Every structure is written in structure tokens, then in C-alpha cells.
Amino acid sequence: MAKDRKPDAGRAGGGSSRSGSGARPASATRSSGGRGRTRPPTQVVTQQRPWGLIAAAIAVVVFAVAAITYAVVQVRQSDAERIDSLDEISGIESFDYAAGQEHVSTPVEYEQSPPVGGPHDGEWADCTGTVYDVDVRHENAVHSLEHGAVWIAYDPERVSGDDVEKLADLVDGVSGRLLSPYAGLDSAVSLQSWNHQLKVDSVDDPRIEQFADFLTFNGEVEGHYPEIGASCENPTFVADPLVVGDQSRGTDAMTTDAPTTPTAAADGSTTE
Structure with missing residues (x-):
């Protein structure tokens, strides 16, 4: 009578010996594809200078300087032309x-x-x-x-x-x-x-x-x-x-004139 054959340790429940030996599951092997995990490429963003804002700021500064300069020139010119006495007007x-x-x-x-x-x-x-x-x-x-x-x-x-x-x-x-x-x-x-x-x-x-x-x-x-x-x-x-x-409308044509006081005229005579 023939004896029953013992189950092959490598086939029946034999996964224990392989797993114990540190073998990776098939799913892990397939996911890595033998090359490791692939990361998406990193996008490199270069910061650009705000040239438009810089140009606008420079324009504002230039305008302000020009306006201040013009104002200073006008004030100096006004001061130069200002008259403080009759002697400053030639020919008077x-x-x-x-x-x-x-x-x-x-x-x-x-x-x-x-x-x-x-x-x-x-x-x-x-x-x-x-x-x-x-x-x-x-x-x-x-x-x-x-x-x-x-x-x-x-x-x-x-x-x-x-x-x-x-x-x-x-x-x-x-x-x-x-x-x-x-x-x-x-x-x-x-x-x-x-x-x-x-x-x-x-x-x-x-x-x-x-x-x-x-x-x-x-x-x-x-x-x-x-x-x-x-x-x-x-x-x-x-x-x-x-x-x-x-012809005159008369010496009394205006009634709101300031009163005058008899004084010496240019030729020395007295007028009123």
C-alpha cells in the first residue's frame, strides 16, 4: 500500500519560508518597476523685476523735482521783480x-x-x-x-x-x-x-x-x-x-467823497 505523500513545503503554505527570507511582494515589485518611485519634475519659477512700477516711480520723482525747481525759480524771480521803494523804478x-x-x-x-x-x-x-x-x-x-x-x-x-x-x-x-x-x-x-x-x-x-x-x-x-x-x-x-x-456835472455831483482839509498847494498857495 502506497503511503500518502506529504505536502510539499514549498507549495503548501510555503510562502512562509520565502517571506521570512525578506522577499518583496509581487505587487511592490511591479509598482517600482525595478527603478524606484518616479517624482514629477519640479517647476523652477524665476522672479521677474517690476520694471513698469520702477519706471512709474522714477517718472513721479522726476516730475516732483521739476515742479519744486519751477516753484523755487518762480519765487526767486518774483522776489527779484518785487519793488520795495520808488527808487527801484527807474525813470519815475x-x-x-x-x-x-x-x-x-x-x-x-x-x-x-x-x-x-x-x-x-x-x-x-x-x-x-x-x-x-x-x-x-x-x-x-x-x-x-x-x-x-x-x-x-x-x-x-x-x-x-x-x-x-x-x-x-x-x-x-x-x-x-x-x-x-x-x-x-x-x-x-x-x-x-x-x-x-x-x-x-x-x-x-x-x-x-x-x-x-x-x-x-x-x-x-x-x-x-x-x-x-x-x-x-x-x-x-x-x-x-x-x-x-x-462840461462838468457840478462840484456836488458826488456826495460820498472823503472830506478835504485846506492845505498848502504845490505852489505854496492855500486851497480848499
Whole structure:
């Protein structure tokens, strides 16, 4: 009788001897493929410089420097052109008409042309930055000077068009100034304030603006602006300006004029 064969240790439950020997499971071997685990390739990111932002920042800095430089230059130029005394305006002439000149309704023969002081009409020409296109009556304009105004006159034969506009830009809307043509003027432009006068040959002369800026309503200049605080407004004169050759509207035409006190006139006589 034949004996039963013993199960082959290598086949029946024989996995124990192999596993004990450290053999890898088949699944592990297949997953590695004999080459080990494969990692995905690493992406290398290069940081780029923000050139657009840098350029914008530089532009802002350049603009700021330019703006500051321009402002400094303008301030220095303004300081250089600023006038602190009459002596700094070359060519200016000064006279000696005292305050308190009499009001008259008749024409006056003035020593200066245009006049800078003396007897004058009781009604003043409006000087609230008024631009006239007529030769205003001189006796009325002199009264405006007594109120602290600067009167810019020009020769219409030599100054016209854009040149008149340049002068008007200095006057229009600026209280204490008036502009008018003046027939027979011996210079292109003449500027008057009470007791002071400047004549120039060009509307581009920088002294025009210097004179106007320094002497308009300037009560600190000796002999200038006799009636501080007096009004420059006269709507009647704006609506119906008196011109050279017109008759006066009367010594009592204006009732709001500052009172005048009898004083010695330029020639030493007493006026009221």
C-alpha cells in the first residue's frame, strides 16, 4: 500500500519560508518597476523685476523735482521783480501836490500831461479796474488819483489792438486802477498816481506792472494817496463817462467823497 505523500513545503503554505527570507511582494515589485518611485519634475519659477512700477516711480520723482525747481525759480524771480521803494523804478518822476486840492467845475490847465495832481472836478472817474475806450475828462481822472488810484494812459496813435489788451489785463477788475486813451501823449504809455509819473515807450516794459503794483492804494509812500479810504466806485461815470471837452456835472455831483482839509498847494498857495 502506497503511503500518502506529504505536502510539499514549498507549495503548501510555503510562502512562509520565502517571506521570512525578506522577499518583496509581487505587487511592490511591479509598482517600482525595478527603478524606484518616479517624482514629477519640479517647476523652477524665476522672479521677474517690476520694471513698469520702477519706471512709474522714477517718472513721479522726476516730475516732483521739476515742479519744486519751477516753484523755487518762480519765487526767486518774483522776489527779484518785487519793488520795495520808488527808487527801484527807474525813470519815475515825483511832484509835490499837497492834499486838499480844491474841487472845480471848470477846465484846468495842468502843468503835467497827463496831470498827476492839482485842482480837480468834484466827481471822480470810476477806478474799480475800469477800462475806458474814450479819453476821459482829465479833471475827473485826477480826482481818482487823489483816491489812491493808478491811471494808465496810452497814445492811441501808437498803441492799439493786442497792445491795448496787454494794458487792459493789468487794469480790468483790479480796484484802484483805470485805463484810457490820451490824445497827444508824448510817449506810448504814461502811468500816473498822485504826485508820481512814469512814461515808457513799449507796453512790454516791466516797469508798467511794477508801478501799478507798487502804487495802487499805497498809503505808505510820502505824498501819495491823500484820501485814504475814499471810494473808487462811480457807477454814473461808468454808464456815462465824461470825456475831454465835456462840461462838468457840478462840484456836488458826488456826495460820498472823503472830506478835504485846506492845505498848502504845490505852489505854496492855500486851497480848499
